[in-house]
Amino acid sequence: MPVVRVALDVPLPKLFDYLAEDAGRTDIGRRVIVPFGQRRQIGLIVELAQASELPATQLKSVIAIDRDLPALPAEWLKLARFAAGYYQHPLGATLLSLLPPALKRLKPTRAEPPAAYALTAAGTAHLPDISPRAKAQRQLAERLQQGPLPLSEAGAWRSHLRLWHRAGWVEAAEAMPASPAPASPPPQLTPDQAATVAAVLEAPAGFGAWLLHGVTGSGKTEVYLKLIEAQLAAGRQALVLVPEIHLTPQTEAAFRNRFPGARLISLHSGLADGERLRAWRACLDGRVDLVLGTRLAVFTPMDRLRLIVVDEEHDGSYKQQEGLRYSARDVAVWRARTLDIPIVLGSATPALETWRNAERGRYRKLELPERAHAEAELPAVKLIDTRADRPRQGLSASLTRALRDRLARGEQSLLFINRRGYAPTLYCNGCGYVVPCPRCSAHQVLHRKGGKFELRCHHCGLMSRPPEVCPDCGSLDLRPAGQGTQRLEETLADQFPGARILRIDRDTAARRGAFAAMREAVNAREVDILVGTQIVTKGHDFPHLTLVGVLGADQALLSPDFRATERLFAQLMQVAGRAGRAARPGEVLVQTGYPEHPLYRALQAHDFARFAAQTLKERREAEFPPYSHQALLRAEAERIDDAIAFLDKAKQAGLALAREHGVTLFDPTPALLARVARRERAQLLVQAGSRQHLQGFLGPWLEAVRGLPTRTLKWSIDVDPLDF
DNA sequence: AGCACGCCGACT
DNA sequence: GTCGGCGTGCTC
Numbered sequence: 143m144p145v146v147r148v149a150l151d152v153p154l155p156k157l158f159d160y161l162a163e164d165a166g167r168t169d170i171g172r173r174v175i176v177p178f179g180q181r182r183q184i185g186l187i188v189e190l191a192q193a194s195e196l197p198a199t200q201l202k203s204v205i206a207i208d209r210d211l212p213a214l215p216a217e218w219l220k221l222a223r224f225a226a227g228y229y230q231h232p233l234g235a236t237l238l239s240l241l242p243p244a245l246k247r248l249k250p251t252r253a254e255p256p257a258a259y260a261l262t263a264a265g266t267a268h269l270p271d272i273s274p275r276a277k278a279q280r281q282l283a284e285r286l287q288q289g290p291l292p293l294s295e296a297g298a299w300r301s302h303l304r305l306w307h308r309a310g311w312v313e314a315a316e317a318m319p320a321s322p323a324p325a326s327p328p329p330q331l332t333p334d335q336a337a338t339v340a341a342v343l344e345a346p347a348g349f350g351a352w353l354l355h356g357v358t359g360s361g362k363t364e365v366y367l368k369l370i371e372a373q374l375a376a377g378r379q380a381l382v383l384v385p386e387i388h389l390t391p392q393t394e395a396a397f398r399n400r401f402p403g404a405r406l407i408s409l410h411s412g413l414a415d416g417e418r419l420r421a422w423r424a425c426l427d428g429r430v431d432l433v434l435g436t437r438l439a440v441f442t443p444m445d446r447l448r449l450i451v452v453d454e455e456h457d458g459s460y461k462q463q464e465g466l467r468y469s470a471r472d473v474a475v476w477r478a479r480t481l482d483i484p485i486v487l488g489s490a491t492p493a494l495e496t497w498r499n500a501e502r503g504r505y506r507k508l509e510l511p512e513r514a515h516a517e518a519e520l521p522a523v524k525l526i527d528t529r530a531d532r533p534r535q536g537l538s539a540s541l542t543r544a545l546r547d548r549l550a551r552g553e554q555s556l557l558f559i560n561r562r563g564y565a566p567t568l569y570c571n572g573c574g575y576v577v578p579c580p581r582c583s584a585h586q587v588l589h590r591k592g593g594k595f596e597l598r599c600h601h602c603g604l605m606s607r608p609p610e611v612c613p614d615c616g617s618l619d620l621r622p623a624g625q626g627t628q629r630l631e632e633t634l635a636d637q638f639p640g641a642r643i644l645r646i647d648r649d650t651a652a653r654r655g656a657f658a659a660m661r662e663a664v665n666a667r668e669v670d671i672l673v674g675t676q677i678v679t680k681g682h683d684f685p686h687l688t689l690v691g692v693l694g695a696d697q698a699l700l701s702p703d704f705r706a707t708e709r710l711f712a713q714l715m716q717v718a719g720r721a722g723r724a725a726r727p728g729e730v731l732v733q734t735g736y737p738e739h740p741l742y743r744a745l746q747a748h749d750f751a752r753f754a755a756q757t758l759k760e761r762r763e764a765e766f767p768p769y770s771h772q773a774l775l776r777a778e779a780e781r782i783d784d785a786i787a788f789l790d791k792a793k794q795a796g797l798a799l800a801r802e803h804g805v806t807l808f809d810p811t812p813a814l815l816a817r818v819a820r821r822e823r824a825q826l827l828v829q830a831g832s833r834q835h836l837q838g839f840l841g842p843w844l845e846a847v848r849g850l851p852t853r854t855l856k857w858s859i860d861v862d863p864l865d866f
Numbered sequence: 867a868g869c870a871c872g873c874c875g876a877c878t
Numbered sequence: 879g880t881c882g883g884c885g886t887g888c889t890c
Binding site for chain 3: 154179180
Binding site: 153154178181235 | 868
């Protein structure tokens with residue numbers, strides 16, 4: 143009897159064999175229900191075998207093979223296998239985590255209702271027969287004659303639709319916008335854009351990785367659209383990755399508008415399980431031309447995929463921070479190479495890894511050095527030396543003046559401050575005590591809620607009432623120290639009584655649609671001053687914005703994380719790019735105590751290449767990525783000593799292997815944020831000169847680590863970590 | 867990861 | 879006496 147090798151969602155790096163009477167080659171990639179221990183589990187058939195290495199008596203039989211769903215294609219399985227291997231995550235856990243959540247549930251797959259219904263020929267013929275008295279049916283008929291009716295808009299018609307479907311008068315259809323807006327004529331490409339498009343289109347067929355380096359406002363999206371257009375016209379599929387959910391609706395709108403006839407789906411973690419399944423299923427059936435999504439979309443099954451675009455490729459949200467800790471950008475490059483298709487990585491501030499790849503010629507660099515609208519110049523960046531012009535309540539005199547100026551001219555300003563809440567700390571003026579989080583090694587952040595204050599921990603979510611007296615010295619003189627978005631909002635309202643102020647941070651943008659509503663309010667000029675965290679650096683143009691003020695940027699310069707300056711530079715370039723996107727010139731004012739810092743000098747010159755060269759030189763000297771490759775073994779336990787002791791043992795277990803593979807094992811250290819939610823965290827850094835060396839070491843090493851006793855300790859491995 | 871088996875403390 | 883604490887070991 144044939145044996146199927148099944149991947150299961152267990153943290154074991156192996157497959158399980160089951161007997162399956164009627165299984166054949168076409169069942170590879172299908173879901174199965176199998177008995178596993180005392181329970182049943184959903185699995186995925188990954189291989190077929192004549193016999194198992196285990197004696198037949200120990201094998202159980204599969205309970206059912208799901209043949210309603212098309213089998214996952216070989217290319218998808220290969221992609222998942224690569225990710226599991228590269229990121230050192232068990233294959234079963236990897237595969238199952240890449241399925242939409244609805245397919246991981248044990249209950250038999252209920253046929254999903256279609257996204258929309260459209261009239262069939264038989265239905266059209268039947269319409270005159272509908273009784274004039276059946277009002278609801280007549281209305282439904284009228285609506286259907288205008289085009290497919292999405293189920294989400296069907297309301298009370300649902301039951302009629304079901305009956306009509308059974309009668310064959312309507313059929314399942316793709317959900318299309320009720321009245322597809324006419325495609326707006328594509329704008330004329332600038333010479334740079336045209337050259338870029340031509341370079342990619344005229345390149346020899348096959349794999350090619352392109353770094354599209356374009357300043358903000360240079361029209362990278364237009365280049366993507368042209369390249370995608372070429373693929374769609376040839377009946378092929380394209381995949382576009384964007385960093386965050388906030389960005390998908392607007393990007394989706396732009397793509398739909400441009401390709402009204404294309405079958406486009408968007409895929410991200412914000413979708414309800416049903417929607418997510420429907421979209422994913424449509425891809426599996428080949429009923430999709432264009433997929434737009436966040437990092438998880440890189441694993442969409444697509445059988446005619448011929449182009450991948452990764453927008454804002456430097457963005458940290460492409461890296462998953464738990465479970466399978468993949469980088470969607472890196473997985474995308476692998477997928478493109480394996481499929482032998484082009485991939486375009488776009489950014490104004492590429493990741494230094496990407497930049498280096500371009501410099502070494504592994505990626506081809508395409509430059510868009512100018513803004514697409516000739517009249518929109520890059521903003522002038524000025525540094526305000528806070529040692530001379532001391533900020534009061536966070537605002538320097540120069541910045542205050544500039545704000546007043548914009549208000550007088552009826553122009554908009556944006557203040558960028560990367561700290562949400564009222565103040566980063568509550569501080570005792572008597573003894574210097576700062577309220578800590580009892581569960582984390584971090585301060586609690588003061589937030590204002592209505593008229594009241596509360597303390598919140600940004601790491602574990604703990605909320606508490608601020609103390610009235612200092613718990614340490616009994617002093618009554620507790621004060622908010624430092625600036626957060628809420629306090630800045632308050633200060634501005636105080637200083638500019640007539641001004642309309644809008645705060646955008648995670649707290650205000652959390653509600654569904656809030657982000658879009660805020661963007662509209664800004665574009666409708668209902669706002670004079672915007673206050674926001676990095677959330678405003680993403681997303682779209684604010685055409686009436688002529689001033690950007692940056693507060694508290696220096697903080698990143700003091701961070702022990704070697705990537706902190708890279709992130710800061712990217713953020714500042716991006717936020718600076720918000721200013722003066724239309725006809726009026728923009729101005730950027732950065733408050734800093736280190737105006738001579740090379741990072742700010744490069745920012746003033748809008749010179750990413752200079753910043754990259756400086757930073758890469760430092761990285762080379764320190765042997766940091768991209769000049770080395772890293773992995774982090776993380777451990778968390780109730781007591782830090784246990785975590786350290788475990789990592790020490792892991793290190794001992796790896797010393798010989800490390801020598802053999804030419805990798806360096808550092809000493810275990812407490813994590814930068816050592817305690818989160820009462821768990822103590824430590825980590826062990828592994829560093830190698832090449833990916834191959836690192837990979838060669840990790841496999842056998844982790845096998846040994848798996849054998850170590852863990853008790854209540856949890857550990858995980860992070861290959862190519864971004865955060866420390 | 868679950869889930870069972872197993873061997874020691876305070877409860878109807 | 880046994881209910882249940884979570885340590886250890888297995889799952890085709």
